Amino acid sequence: MSESLVVNEIYLSLQGESTFAGLPCVFIRLTGCNLRCSYCDTAYAFTEGKRRSLDEILAEVERSAKRFQVSGFSTPHNLPLVELTGGEPLLQPNSQPLMKRLCDAGFTVLLETSGALDIGLVDARVRRIMDLKCPSSGEVERNRWENLPHLRATDEIKFVIGTVEDYAWAKEQIATHRLAAICPLLFSWVTPLQPHQQDKVLKPVPAGQTPIARLDLVERIIADALPVRFQLQMHKVVWAPDQRGV
Ligand code: SF4
Secondary structure: OOOEEEEEEEEEEEOOOOOOOOOEEEEEEEOOOOOOOOOOOOHHHOOOOEEEEHHHHHHHHHHHHHHHHOOOOOOOOOOOEEEEEOOOHHHOOOHHHHHHHHHHOOOOEEEEEOOOOOOOOOOOOOEEEEEOOOHHHOOHHHOOHHHHHHOOOOOEEEEEEOEHHHHHHHHHHHHHOOHHHOOOEEEEEOOOOOHHHOOOOOOOOOOOOOEOOHHHHHHHHHHOOOOOEEEOOHHHHHOOOOOOOO
16 A cells, blocks of 8 residues: 555544634544653554555545535634644654645644654645643653744644643743744643553653642743743543543
């Protein structure tokens, strides 16, 4: 099968994060990730998956989208949105032609990426939501700083914040790299993992870090007048925090 991808799951739900939070979205979760963030809640996508052709994937997305096309519901974006997530979608080269075909089909396409791989080849129509990994992830040294010049105003930078040290680090990066001038900045509070989600392969939180409560995070953002958008993972409030396929 030439043009194919290993897919963990495809499902229609609500976009739980980013400036698109709350909108209907078809998620295409691709298998595999080269990082092992301490807070990762999708470790099941590291290895579980099935190879599917791009034609099959596109057909499934079109099926999910059909009901919205007849609803007459008009918004600035064609709904549902389509997001490639993971795992790390860019690990599989065929994620690039898939994104192009989805854009050609008229979808608003989002890409969730760890920020550890080159984002420069992604179709210019795709909204890239790129992490800058904070210290508590255990993967801070994997940030690919060469990605910053590729970012556009339609992209978004996400900091996943679980500790006081993460907050201080994120604040410093915003100032050092003048990130607020590039694109929207997201401060996402880490939802603690359920015991059965604490996969043994994940990195530990580096010693000596202090967990931050979400109220503390919000109060610091306001006190420091940071130009960022605080976010909770909306889908974890609506559904059980460990529910898959939502
Ligand atoms: S980048 Fe980190 S959080 Fe995202 S899938 Fe990989 S290990 Fe999990």
